[in-house]
Amino acid sequence: MTDFDVGARLKAIRKARKISQRELATQSGVTNGLISLIEGNKSSPSISSLKKILSVFSMSLSDFFDASPTDNRKFAFRFDEMVEINPERVFEGGTEEGLKAVSLRRVGSSFERTLLMLYEIYEPGADTGPELYAHEGEEGGFVIEGEILLQVGESTETLKAGDAYQFESTLPHRFRNIGDKRCVLVSACTPPTF
Numbered sequence: 702m703t704d705f706d707v708g709a710r711l712k713a714i715r716k717a718r719k720i721s722q723r724e725l726a727t728q729s730g731v732t733n734g735l736i737s738l739i740e741g742n743k744s745s746p747s748i749s750s751l752k753k754i755l756s757v758f759s760m761s762l763s764d765f766f767d768a769s770p771t772d773n774r775k776f777a778f779r780f781d782e783m784v785e786i787n788p789e790r791v792f793e794g795g796t797e798e799g800l801k802a803v804s805l806r807r808v809g810s811s812f813e814r815t816l817l818m819l820y821e822i823y824e825p826g827a828d829t830g831p832e833l834y835a836h837e838g839e840e841g842g843f844v845i846e847g848e849i850l851l852q853v854g855e856s857t858e859t860l861k862a863g864d865a866y867q868f869e870s871t872l873p874h875r876f877r878n879i880g881d882k883r884c885v886l887v888s889a890c891t892p893p894t895f
Contacts, residue, residue: 705766708742714758714765715740729753752836761817761893763807778808783820802827802878817893821886823849823878833873841867842888849884850877 715725715736722740726733731750738744739754746754748762755765763784783806802824807817821842833852848861852875853868859879860866868874870890878884 706742707745708740710765711736711754712740714760718758720757725754725757728757763805763817763893775809780806780820783808803829815892817890819886819888819890821876821888823847823876823884823886825878825881825883827884828877829875831875833875835873836870836890838870838890838892839867840870840888840890841865842886845885845887847878847882847884848880849886850879851875852877 715722720728722736723733726736730753735744735746735750736754739746751765752762755762785804785806804822806820808820809818819842833854843865844860844862846862848859850857850859851866854872854874858866876886
């Protein structure tokens with residue numbers, strides 16, 4: 702995903718929605734100059750800026766970074782069909798090593814659905830970053846194997862296989878594998894704003 706053209710993707714989405722750079726800037730609360738710089742690949746947007754811009758299109762980060770066509774009628778997904786989301790593009794402030802140990806696979810297209818489902822793998826030492834992140838919606842999940850330290854606001858819990866979680870995604874949160882074995886989660890978020 703290192704060769705993903707953020708500028709071309711944003712421009713294509715904007716033009717498909719028949720919206721000008723100026724209109725996009727006004728609706729998203731960023732400057733017209735920033736939109737122009739991003740589309741020209743002269744500036745990389747922060748996650749925060751990109752989320753603001755994509756909110757105008759009701760598009761999640763995962764859908765933005767997945768330009769593959771989808772089929773609304775599809776209801777079963779094989780593991781190798783799930784789209785890998787690059788965690789470095791989602792979590793701010795994480796270490797390169799900690800983020801490389803995270804694998805997020807999206808089930809289907811969250812752009813066409815009201816529910817985002819993820820198959821998540823956290824290798825030992827994996828961490829979504831020292832900074833907690835937040836987004837619109839509600840999320841929950843089950844720990845399938847291993848254990849994960851989940852921080853929501855000021856509270857932390859260590860969850861093990863068979864345990865589950867559910868919280869408002871607007872609360873700052875963070876996931877970290879503090880164990881010596883991989884941790885596998887199956888999670889869902891609605892609406893698909895992650």
